[in-house]
Amino acid sequence: MRIGLQLYTVRDEMEKDFVGTLEKVAAMGYEGVEFAGYGGLTPAELSSTLKRLNLKAVGSHIGLDQLMNHLDEQVDMNKAIGNEYLVCPWIAKEQYETKEALAKTVSLLTDAAARVQQHGMKIGYHNHAFELEHEVDGKTVLEQIFELAPQVVTELDVCWVQYSGHDPLAWIERYQGRLPFVHFKDLAIAEDGSPVTMELGKGTLDLVSVAQTAKAAGAEWLIVEQDFTQRGSLESVEASLQWIKDNLKDL
Secondary structure, three states: OEEEEEEHHHHHHHOOOHHHHHHHHHHHOOEEEEEOOOOOOEEEEEEHHHHHHOOOOEEEEEOOOHHHHHOOOOOOOOHHHOEEEEEEEOOOOOHHHHHHHHHHHHHHHHHHHHHOOOOEEEEEEEOOHHHHHHOOEEHHHHHHHHHHHOEEEEEEEHHHHHHHOOOOOHHHHHOOOOEEEEEOOEEEEEOOOEEEEEOOOOOOOOOHHHHHHHHOOOOOEEEEEOOOOOOOOOHHHHHHHHHHHHOOOOO
C-alpha cells in the first residue's frame, strides 16, 4: 500500500510556506498528498511543484458548496494535478438530520459525481463520527449516503468510526471494492470523554489490523491525518510515517 498525508494536518505550516511544507513532506518519504486548499497556486504551478517533488495528488477535500457552485474550477485544478478523487469532507447538521435534508444532500453528491465522471474523476465522502451516531429512517447517515449514492466512493476515517462505537474493520469490509483510500489515524479518549487524535501507535486503534483489512478490501492508499497534534505538526507526521515504516513493512 502507498502512504499519503492529508495536508490539513500541517495546515499551520502550509499557511506560512505552502511549497516549502510540501518539500518537507516529500523529503520525509510520503508518496502522496491529499489537499485541503491549494495555497493560492495556479493549476500549472501546483502541477509543476508536485512533479518536481515526485508527489502524487491522492485526493482533494472540497466542501459541498464548492462541489455545488464551483465544480468547474475544481475540475480544472484537479485535472492539472492528476487527481482522480474530489472528496466531500463533511456536511452540516441541517444537511442530514431529516430524511428530506439528507435526500437533497445525496442528490447534490450524485449530480457532482455525474458531472466529474466525464473527466475521469469520482466524488468521495469522508466521515466523522456523527454520520454513525445519527440515524435517518432507521439507518445511519453513512449507510444512507452510500446506499442512495452508489457512484460515490468512501474515504473511511477509522478514528471516527471507532469513536462512534463501531468496528472499523467491519466497516472497511463492508465497502470492499469501493474504498480507494482509508484515513489512517489514531485515537485516545480524554478524561472528559472527548476524542484526542494521536500520532500513529500512541492511541487505541489496532492499526496493523486496519491496514491489513484495508489492503484486503482493495484500498491502495493509507492517508495519515491528525486533526490536532500534541507537538509540532511536521514532527507528528514524521513520527507517524516512521511508525508505518517500523510496523507495516509487509504491506
